[in-house]
Amino acid sequence: MSIQNEYLSGLMDRVVARNPAEPEFHQAVREVLESLVPVVEARPEFIREGIMDCLVEPERIIKFRVPWEDEKGQIHVNRGFRVQFNSAIGPYKGGLRFHPSVYEGIIKFLGFEQIFKNSLTGLPIGGGKGGSDFDPKGKTDLEVMRFCQSFMTELFKYIGPDTDVPAGDIGVGGREIGYLFGQYKRLRNEFTGVLTGKGLTYGGSLARTEATGYGLCYFTDCMLKDAGRSFEGATVVISGSGNVAIYACEKATQLGARVVAMSDSGGYIYDRDGIDLACIKQLKEVERKRISAYLDTHPNAEYHAGCRDIWNIPCGIALPCATQNELDEQSAKALIANGCFCVAEGANMPSTPEAVHAFQSAGVLFAPAKAANAGGVATSALEMSQNSMRFYWTFQEVDEHLKKIMVDLYHNASSAAARYGAPGNLVAGANIAGFLKVGESMLAYGIV
Numbered sequence: 001m002s003i004q005n006e007y008l009s010g011l012m013d014r015v016v017a018r019n020p021a022e023p024e025f026h027q028a029v030r031e032v033l034e035s036l037v038p039v040v041e042a043r044p045e046f047i048r049e050g051i052m053d054c055l056v057e058p059e060r061i062i063k064f065r066v067p068w069e070d071e072k073g074q075i076h077v078n079r080g081f082r083v084q085f086n087s088a089i090g091p092y093k094g095g096l097r098f099h100p101s102v103y104e105g106i107i108k109f110l111g112f113e114q115i116f117k118n119s120l121t122g123l124p125i126g127g128g129k130g131g132s133d134f135d136p137k138g139k140t141d142l143e144v145m146r147f148c149q150s151f152m153t154e155l156f157k158y159i160g161p162d163t164d165v166p167a168g169d170i171g172v173g174g175r176e177i178g179y180l181f182g183q184y185k186r187l188r189n190e191f192t193g194v195l196t197g198k199g200l201t202y203g204g205s206l207a208r209t210e211a212t213g214y215g216l217c218y219f220t221d222c223m224l225k226d227a228g229r230s231f232e233g234a235t236v237v238i239s240g241s242g243n244v245a246i247y248a249c250e251k252a253t254q255l256g257a258r259v260v261a262m263s264d265s266g267g268y269i270y271d272r273d274g275i276d277l278a279c280i281k282q283l284k285e286v287e288r289k290r291i292s293a294y295l296d297t298h299p300n301a302e303y304h305a306g307c308r309d310i311w312n313i314p315c316g317i318a319l320p321c322a323t324q325n326e327l328d329e330q331s332a333k334a335l336i337a338n339g340c341f342c343v344a345e346g347a348n349m350p351s352t353p354e355a356v357h358a359f360q361s362a363g364v365l366f367a368p369a370k371a372a373n374a375g376g377v378a379t380s381a382l383e384m385s386q387n388s389m390r391f392y393w394t395f396q397e398v399d400e401h402l403k404k405i406m407v408d409l410y411h412n413a414s415s416a417a418a419r420y421g422a423p424g425n426l427v428a429g430a431n432i433a434g435f436l437k438v439g440e441s442m443l444a445y446g447i448v
């Protein structure tokens with residue numbers, strides 16, 4: 001689809017020319033610029049004052065080598081990245097991804113999305129993202145520690161509790177955050193909330209682990225209720241079995257749904273009786289095993305190699321929670337044909353543009369990642385607040401804040417969509433509501 005505004009269409013062409021071979025970044029920018037057409041038509045100063053051009057250009061990109069030694073004495077050199085995309089409304093905030101597919105374009109796409117997501121939370125956090133092409137899978141704890149220490153030995157120069165506060169993402173969980181925080185503390189000789197997702201004994205927030213998955217379900221629940229539906233009695237398919245997927249499964253189940261399928265990068269399991277989440281947690285959070293091991297204790301379930309066909313399983317609600325572009329047009333059509341009435345994105349940009357179009361055309365309720373998975377970063381911001389206050393809230397207090405943030409976020413995105421002529425279109429609504437706060441702040445600063 002072309003962008004229906006001459007200036008924004010030209011800007012998109014420049015983004016593609018200036019950032020060659022970064023298709024994920026182009027995809028993310030295109031979607032936002034498409035949504036912002038009615039905004040710049042109503043408010044031409046966003047173009048006149050250069051805000052749109054600044055928006056698509058990161059404030060800073062840091063790229064560095066990360067040498068480390070494995071247990072056999074062999075030296076490896078990975079690449080590290082931190083994209084500090086936009087600090088208009090607060091310190092850069094966004095996770096670190098350790099996965100072999102990481103390159104500059106992936107981190108730019110994630111950092112760009114993070115600007116709007118963070119703004120949507122209503123909290124004072126800017127957009128950033130980082131990571132490395134390091135693969136923690138199959139590495140020993142010692143190797144992961146060495147890698148994290150080397151990574152932080154460079155990164156610490158550029159971050160700080162009022163500058164840039166990284167967190168976890170794919171491949172970066174509690175273990176990695178511990179090693180990263182320990183090294184930052186050692187290098188700076190200070191104990192500050194420079195990372196979020198920390199362990200509970202050293203500054204972490206209760207409910208941060210659960211926040212993205214729980215928040216996804218709180219958001220989805222609002223959307224379902226507005227349409228006269230609910231999780232109660234619904235069949236749910238969830239891709240992934242990492243942090244987001246596990247806690248989405250937990251909350252969806254608490255809300256009365258039956259989750260029948262989950263996956264990892266090797267394949268998916270289908271358990272018609274409903275997924276035994278305690279088993280998944282044991283396999284993934286404790287033993288770090290493949291999801292196929294679920295069948296060792298649940299012989300009635302099915303395992304299928306490859307992830308794609310998970311979307312052929314009949315369900316009412318689909319929650320893609322693994323990775324970008326995991327759900328394409330063909331999968332979207334299979335979901336629709338099987339009666340799926342709601343798709344909410346737990347992962348970042350898991351649906352291709354063609355899939356999103358298919359859902360919207362078929363009247364499927366669709367919650368875009370920027371809005372639906374914002375509960376994680378919102379709770380990270382709550383962790384920052386607790387660290388600044390040197391105080392802890394209870395699980396219930398954090399969960400209540402999270403719920404309120406997700407409900408407000410839903411209404412904010414939904415009313416922005418209606419205000420700018422796209423009622424019910426939460427993709428447009430989230431992009432517009434997220435942008436307006438950032439855009440207004442950038443206007444206030446003048447050319448910086």
Ligand code: NDP
Pocket residue numbers: 168169170171172212239240241242243244245263264265266307321322323324326346347348373374376377
């Ligand atoms: P985890 O590393 O905990 O889990 C990722 C899951 O997705 C694993 O099951 C993994 O399988 C699977 N996966 C990863 N890459 C692929 C791939 N290429 N194909 C198929 N499956 C894949 O990550 P998170 O749960 O933290 O993150 C999942 C998504 O949610 C990401 O898009 C992330 O950016 C997004 N997100 C995460 C937030 C958070 O708070 N954690 C906040 C907001 C968004 P395997 O183990 O086999 O690799």
